[in-house]
Amino acid sequence: MSMRNSDYASRRHDGSLRAELRKLDIDDNGPRRVEGSPGHVGERSHRGSTASTTASAVPPRLSATLVASTESSRRRAVPPPPSSAGEAPRRRDSQKQLASTLGLPSIMPNSGTSSHHRGDSSSSIRRRSADEQRGDSAYGSRGGREERGSSERVRDRREVSDRERERSVQCVSPEIALGQHRAALTALERSEILEYPRVYFAGIGAKKVRSKEASGVDNHGYDDDRGDYVMRTGDHLAYRFEIIDEAGKGSFGQVMRCYDHKTQRTVAVKVIRNKKRFHHQALVELKVLEHLRHKDPKDEHNLVKMREYFYFRNHLCITFELLSINLYDFLKNNNFRGLSLGLIRRFTQQILVSLKFLRRQRVIHCDLKPENILLRQPNKSSIKMIDFGSSCFDDERVYTYIQSRFYRAPEVILGATYDCGIDMWSLACILAELYTGYPLFPGENEAEQMACVMEINGVPPRSLLDRSERGKKYFESSGEPKLVANSKGKKRMPNSKDLGALLRCTDRGFIDFLTRCLRWDVAERITPSDALRHPWVLGEEPAPRTPSSPDTHARRSAIASTYASPSAGARLVGVRGHEVTRSVGARDARNPQPTVRSNVAATGLEEVKMIGRRIY
Numbered sequence: 001m002s003m004r005n006s007d008y009a010s011r012r013h014d015g016s017l018r019a020e021l022r023k024l025d026i027d028d029n030g031p032r033r034v035e036g037s038p039g040h041v042g043e044r045s046h047r048g049s050t051a052s053t054t055a056s057a058v059p060p061r062l063s064a065t066l067v068a069s070t071e072s073s074r075r076r077a078v079p080p081p082p083s084s085a086g087e088a089p090r091r092r093d094s095q096k097q098l099a100s101t102l103g104l105p106s107i108m109p110n111s112g113t114s115s116h117h118r119g120d121s122s123s124s125i126r127r128r129s130a131d132e133q134r135g136d137s138a139y140g141s142r143g144g145r146e147e148r149g150s151s152e153r154v155r156d157r158r159e160v161s162d163r164e165r166e167r168s169v170q171c172v173s174p175e176i177a178l179g180q181h182r183a184a185l186t187a188l189e190r191s192e193i194l195e196y197p198r199v200y201f202a203g204i205g206a207k208k209v210r211s212k213e214a215s216g217v218d219n220h221g222y223d224d225d226r227g228d229y230v231m232r233t234g235d236h237l238a239y240r241f242e243i244i245d246e247a248g249k250g251s252f253g254q255v256m257r258c259y260d261h262k263t264q265r266t267v268a269v270k271v272i273r274n275k276k277r278f279h280h281q282a283l284v285e286l287k288v289l290e291h292l293r294h295k296d297p298k299d300e301h302n303l304v305k306m307r308e309y310f311y312f313r314n315h316l317c318i319t320f321e322l323l324s325i326n327l328y329d330f331l332k333n334n335n336f337r338g339l340s341l342g343l344i345r346r347f348t349q350q351i352l353v354s355l356k357f358l359r360r361q362r363v364i365h366c367d368l369k370p371e372n373i374l375l376r377q378p379n380k381s382s383i384k385m386i387d388f389g390s391s392c393f394d395d396e397r398v399y400t401y402i403q404s405r406f407y408r409a410p411e412v413i414l415g416a417t418y419d420c421g422i423d424m425w426s427l428a429c430i431l432a433e434l435y436t437g438y439p440l441f442p443g444e445n446e447a448e449q450m451a452c453v454m455e456i457n458g459v460p461p462r463s464l465l466d467r468s469e470r471g472k473k474y475f476e477s478s479g480e481p482k483l484v485a486n487s488k489g490k491k492r493m494p495n496s497k498d499l500g501a502l503l504r505c506t507d508r509g510f511i512d513f514l515t516r517c518l519r520w521d522v523a524e525r526i527t528p529s530d531a532l533r534h535p536w537v538l539g540e541e542p543a544p545r546t547p548s549s550p551d552t553h554a555r556r557s558a559i560a561s562t563y564a565s566p567s568a569g570a571r572l573v574g575v576r577g578h579e580v581t582r583s584v585g586a587r588d589a590r591n592p593q594p595t596v597r598s599n600v601a602a603t604g605l606e607e608v609k610m611i612g613r614r615i616y
Contacts, residue, residue: 201241343608
């Protein structure tokens, strides 16, 4: 049995990894080009979809910068024990070769990523609660020299504590674990466990998947129809991580909340679907994450930190620090009533710090939305940006079609060249949604998405259409838009709405900031560095409007009349800012009308605490 299973694992991994190396066209200097990069399937339909198609290349820039990290990881790795299965070393060597050629640290399943059961789950929960109470706030300080020094001291103490905790961790050899718990392990686990040098947790007592000898399309019974790993609460990942519950699920796979019995911390483990295109896409994400971790060692730029990665049962797994809820769930918990401008400003400042850093590193996030911005703690306003599964370097764009629909920049919809400016567009859409509780551009499809943008921005300039591959899909040869009714029979008219009236916001500074982020021409769109100096972000009063400034409402009304009949135009002008078409599922029932609130500046801390109390 053991020989047969090990031989299967070896052939499966060795063959797939060799094929992947050939597809990546890898030599000793790292990957040069991707042929047939993976697509990316959309998220919830009422939140807008995310799609992607293949393009040019996988970023090659990390192989040189990560040599030291790779070598140190190899030195830290625990030497694997002698294997009774002759083919098992081939599996480990193939995986190490893939990591090495991709320029990533070699963290494989046999380098300490295993665990052994040590006591009941209640004691584990008590350890997790004590650990979570400490929080991660020390990692986010970007204040004065005094704060940074305090943060570094706290981090040093935590590193010493981590080392002491790891020394106190009890683990056993796989042979001892197998002798003590043979009856509780499945047939495949009895041979699989021997590939791990240390066992920290084995999921004894959990309702395990009854694995099958024959692999089939379901990976010995460990995968479902989608290729997702079949999660069982209380079971293990790599004989080290105890599965607590599912934290989230997407097109890439799933995220599990796990307790790491080696470091005695609760972590988030992203388990990639066992499909070739998603595994390939995850390798690109790993390179970006490793680059950002290398460039931000002090964790000062509000980006989620990858801890390590490993393979388990043909799934690539990536571990991250555990954060709190995302901003969409935060809004949902507030009944989609929207947040105060003071709290939105606090979020904006932190997001801009992240975007400024990403721009300096020439990284495009490509999927910025409320779901990908998480609170560090439920009762704090500190946030972090997550999910770099669609990210790329700006000169090595992998996909031509990215971003969730509600937050998709027009150049992406039109098929024009994009850069870091698309993240600033997404930021404006997020901030407007945080203020009103519903999406700013809630298009049912891409045609209506473009129509939603034109309602506020008017028709895009001809220069943008001329360099777009899909411009003819939405515009006539003359540049006039093709107006199409949505599922409710409504046609959206260009220049028929004013942004301030639509949001019901009288804060001119906030509206000016959004307007600068929503420019058609990316060259005119505000950059993160300039945005951090914007008066609204700094909390300053905007300059008063000069008498010569054109009246926005009158100008837009005149332009709108050219795209609509007199009666329709009069109706649109008369209710501008009040007639809003929404396609966001449950939000309409919860928040049929935007909430008008005071624009008095606030710290937002009390607001976060109040909403946070409803979460737990």
